[in-house]
Amino acid sequence: MFVLAEPATQPQADVWSNLDMAAIKESLTTTGVWAPADQQAALKELVQQADADGHSLHVVVLDQSYPKFTAYRDIATELQSQVGGTVLVFGPSGSGTASSEFSRVQLEDASSDVTKGSTATQAATQMYHKAVDPNVNWNGVTIGLIVLVVIGAVIARLQMKRKRRAESDQVPAAVGGGSDDGEPDDGAPSS
Template identity: 60%
Template sequence: MTSAPVTFVLAAPIDTTAQWADLDLPAIATALESTGVYAPADQVAELEQVVDNAAADGHDLQIVVLEASYSPFTVYRDIATELQSQVGGTVLVIGPSGMGTASSEFSRVQLEDGTGEVKAGTSPAVAAQQIYDRATEPHLDWTVLTIVLIVLVALCAVGARIAMVRRRS
């Protein structure tokens, strides 16, 4: 008797879309496409300055500030990912209990590195600037370094072999 294969789900991502179903994503996307910012009115001018500075550097940055608190903190990344798929570039979502990012330009490591350094209670404009600065600072390209080290080790091995052969003759 043959039984059907058994499938076990070891881990499944939490579906957080129900938590932020009250957000009007099309309206947020429209605001991002026009100004690059969706935030409370008193924060828009400072955030637009960060977006303009990024644009002057050749980067497409969008910033969303939400007043609603979501848990777990990964909800903000889910929102950023959804918005980024609609508007492109780099989307930074800042909320009272966390922040999330999504980008077609910067790696997850660069973005998480930037968000990890923002102190709690930092104003959204300062936080956005810190994240942007951290993401755009020069980074060591580990792929190139690894290739250079492999080539160096290979050359040393060949040189050692040649020296050994010469000593024997």
């Protein structure tokens, strides 16, 4: 028998079984942050700013590296299901996000714009601001352009009708006014 790939034998959570998820959840519930002491103040300030903006932001900074590049996203998803809002997880070998407030596209876009070499605090700040910055609403732009074209077409049609009406009012006066001798034209050829 030829085996191409071995099925995963461990559940996802076993990858990060060394984490105290209950303690992380408790910290996120009370302060919004789980991070080393030297990063907590700045991250708590970001969480408070997000709260003032009407968003529930939670930031986790881990010192563990994981072999699976999706581990941080899986951790974020697990925590987000427990605390809600938006969860950003940072570690030495990557980051992960999960949110009920922002779409996956917004989160991925925000992640891709993080400056290389940023600290977790800088990255979290950049990601949050990118996620909440107003994005172009292409549906609105498209609808606006369609409405503009329709209005332009209606105006052009009305101008064309007005021009034709003006031309038709001028033509009968010039053509049907009678002969030059003052007698009405009866339509018979003159001899």
